[in-house]
Amino acid sequence: MTDTVLPLKGIIPPLVTPLLGRDEIDVDGTRRLVDHVIEGGVHGLFILGTSGEAPSLSHKTQQEFIQIACEQIQGRVPVLVGITDTSMTESIEFAKFSQSCGADAVVLATPYYFPMHQQDLKRYIEEMAAELPLPFLLYNMPSHTKVSYEIGTIESLMKLEKFIGVKDSSADMLYYNKLIELKSERENFTVLVGPEELMAQSVLMGGDGGISGGANLAPSLYVSLYEAAVTEDLREVHRLQHQVLRLSKSLYEVGAAPTGYLAGIKTALGFTGLCSDRLCEPLYEMPEERKQVIHQHMSDLGLFESMRTEGIASQGIKKKSNS
Known part of the structure; x- marks a missing residue:
């Protein structure tokens, strides 16, 4: 990765894996x-994370x-590849393969x-x-992993030249604030947050996206x-944060399992025609009645209307009616 894309900043979707x-x-x-x-303006892509199953x-x-994703990305944005494995050998080989793909x-993880032990x-x-x-x-x-990178461990690893940042999905904002403090000690060090409901808050705290x-x-x-968060336009942050929270509640809380958010986002993508809604075992797609709840929520949010009128890559969420 060249210095021209460091530090990593912005919205980096954890791409789902269409199956x-x-x-x-x-x-x-x-x-x-x-x-x-x-085309929606994101600043990078994270493949094979939790959302990628x-x-x-x-x-x-x-x-x-x-290979397929990198070929399609064609260097348009930085690509991050997740490695969630218990084998060091497999992890290193996987990183080498990722490099060969771009x-x-x-x-x-x-x-x-x-x-x-830490x-x-x-x-x-x-x-x-x-x-x-x-x-x-x-x-x-x-x-998910039942093992945390403690702040002291992260601090001790800051000396490693290849170590360029942290993605934190703990939802512990005290922990996140300590990461922000560490960030000030290293040039081009990135701190990204996982839960999207906390993204704006994290950026206002000094995070990178x-x-x-x-x-x-x-x-x-x-x-x-x-x-809006970067420019500290708090009125716009409040308006858009409300939309993100509505989307989160409407799509992620329909499924019964803790992994319902995965079924929710894949079901929604299936309804748009972008990709299949199939999940990988041991996860399974939603029953039809729950899929229809997702469909209704998407309609209520104005997602279908936005995709028709603005193009599939430029969505806004319709304001909720007071009636």
């Missing part, structure tokens, strides 16, 4: 989705998706099976960093919110 079947990529859907989000995909399918950086976690990252061909960010998501899942569907909305 037609088990270990079968929806190639046309992937191409449409990539173009859709880039990476832990459920075979290594073969993950590599196929990286990725700019990798994003390292903690190993997720064995409990780890000293061992620090050593693990140091040893891996020595062999990584790309810069890396750390991915803090303790709700968000890995916002809803930007798969409505990229321009999240880009506009980010830009």
Whole structure:
């Protein structure tokens, strides 16, 4: 990654992985989705993260998706590739493959099976960093991996030249504020937030942007919110934040499982015709009655109307009627 794209800033959607079947990529859907989000003004793409269902995909399918996505992106925006694995060897090889496809950086989740002391976690990252061909960010998501990158561990890793940032999905804003303090110690160091509901707040605190899942569907909305936060246009932040919260509640809270947000965003994308709504086992698509709830919510939000009148890459959310 060149200095011209450092530090990473803005809206970097965690691209969903369009599927037609088990270990079968929806190639046309992937191409449409990539173009859709880039034309919506996003500042980068994060592939094979949580929203990309990476832990459920075979290594073969993950590599196929990286190749297809990078070919379609064609260098238009920086590409981050998630690595969520318990094998250092596989992780390093995966990073090498990502580099060969044109990725700019990798994003390292903690190993997720064995409990780890922070000293061992620090050593693990140091040893891996020595062999990584790309810069890396750390991915803090303790709700999923059950292991957190503690602030002291991150601080001790700041000496590594290839370490360029953190994606924090903990939703702990005290923790996030400590990351912002660390950011001041390193030039071109990026701090990104995962939960999109916190993106504007995080930018106002001094953060660099968000890995916002809803930007798969409505990229321009999240880009506009980010830009309003950067310029500290608080009136516009309040207006657009309200829209993001409505989208989040309408799409992510319909599913019963904690992973309902994944089914929600894929169902919505399926209704737009961008890509298939299929999830990868062990996750399954919503029952038809819940899909229809999502469809109604999308209609209420004005998403279909916006896509028809403004083009599929430029959405706003219709104001809620007072009636």
